[in-house]
Amino acid sequence: MAENAGRDTQHPFEVAIDDVDADPIEVSVRGELDLVSAPSLGEALDKALAKGPRSIVVRLADVSFMDSSGLRVLVRCSNDVHAAGGSFQILGMSAAVRRVLEVTGLIEQLSASRTGDEVGQG
Amino acid sequence: MTDRDCLTLIVPPKAIYVRTVRLAVGGLASVVGFDVEAIDDLRIAVDELWSVLLDLGQGEITLLATVGDQHLGVRGNAAAEAHPADVESDRLEFSRAILSVVADQYELTIIDGIVTCSFERSVDDLGEAKLEAADR
Numbered sequence: 001m002a003e004n005a006g007r008d009t010q011h012p013f014e015v016a017i018d019d020v021d022a023d024p025i026e027v028s029v030r031g032e033l034d035l036v037s038a039p040s041l042g043e044a045l046d047k048a049l050a051k052g053p054r055s056i057v058v059r060l061a062d063v064s065f066m067d068s069s070g071l072r073v074l075v076r077c078s079n080d081v082h083a084a085g086g087s088f089q090i091l092g093m094s095a096a097v098r099r100v101l102e103v104t105g106l107i108e109q110l111s112a113s114r115t116g117d118e119v120g121q122g
Numbered sequence: 123m124t125d126r127d128c129l130t131l132i133v134p135p136k137a138i139y140v141r142t143v144r145l146a147v148g149g150l151a152s153v154v155g156f157d158v159e160a161i162d163d164l165r166i167a168v169d170e171l172w173s174v175l176l177d178l179g180q181g182e183i184t185l186l187a188t189v190g191d192q193h194l195g196v197r198g199n200a201a202a203e204a205h206p207a208d209v210e211s212d213r214l215e216f217s218r219a220i221l222s223v224v225a226d227q228y229e230l231t232i233i234d235g236i237v238t239c240s241f242e243r244s245v246d247d248l249g250e251a252k253l254e255a256a257d258r
Contacts (some may be wrong), residue, residue, distance in 0.1 A: 003149035033174055034144075036139040065162075096162065103223040104216055116230035 003057030013037040015044040024087075030062040033070035033097075041070065045077040053085040066100050076116035078110055131185040131230065133217065140172045147196060150184055150187055152195045163224035164194065164243060170217040170240045171198050174230060177214070178206040178237040197240035201231050209237075 023095035025048045029041060058074065060066075072111050078088040090110045093101070101107040131146065133139050135233040147168040151161045175183050179200030207213060209230045221228040225241035232238075 032141070034169055035140045035176070065165065067166055067173065068220055069169070069173060071216055099162070100166065100220065104219045 013040065015041050017044060017048060017093070020048065020051060024057045024089075026057045026059065028059040028062070032065040033060075033063050034065060034067050035047055036068040037068040038073045042073045042076070045073065049077065049080055049084070053081070054089045055089070056081055056092050059089075059092045061094055061095045063094050063097050066097050068100070068104075071100055071104060071106070073109060075106065125191065127189045129187045129189065132185070133180065133183050133185060135176055135181060135183050137172075137176060140169055141250055144168050147187065147194075150189055151194055154189055155192055156194070156243070160243065160246070164196075167221055167228070167241050167243070168196060170221050170224075171196060171241065174217050174239045175200045175237060178202060178209070179231065180204075185248060192245035193242065194244075195240065195242040197235055197238065199238050202235050202237040206232055209215060223230045 013033070013036075014029070016028045016030075018026050018028070027041075027044055027048060031037065033041060045056065047057075056077065058077075063070075074090065081088040088110070090097070090101075098107070101110060129150070131143070133143065143163050148161055148165050151164045156164065172183075175198050180203045181201045183198055183200045186197045186199075188197075188210075209232060210218075214230070218230065221230075221241055224243075226243045228239070228241040230239050
């Protein structure tokens, strides 16, 4: 389900949640995650969080750009999920995402070093 | 290009224009001769600059890009909001951390009611080697 489409036709932004009742909830993000689009991701993650404590997996392999606006949304969600007793994990990140997570030293905190193959394992 | 070209852009303080500014700085970085990775870093840097100016400033934002020989500098100014956060505040932590890595140097100040964020980067040795190879 597409939560939002950006106006940049070259890099349309899209957030999709496969099944909001699933556990883990998988949130897929595509396009440029920046000051403009980060609020849309925040809304989608809030919707997932509203279902109660559970696992949230965010797929960022198709994110072509990310800045600190996107990072702040991810960190806030991670903190909220952990505070509620759930788990949060980034999987399948792009080079652009990896760069920002490495620069800020958050790559381990957000479990981003795991591979996409680990989804659903354990 | 002369030894140093200066380009000025005056932009309304809206988040949506970050993409315009990012595109402009990416284009200038390409003109200077940065490699793809450095251009990506500079695109991140200008997003952080824009984010800081929107956060701490009010009113239109003036961007000055200085394009030199294998060097790019970007400086953004805006009137500071009435009670701006300290430039060392936690809410700017990520922006400071990112700028400290993706730029050779950066500066973030609020002086006399003007918030300024700037960064500079030069083509590194690897990039210079690529430019020399391209010239041949």
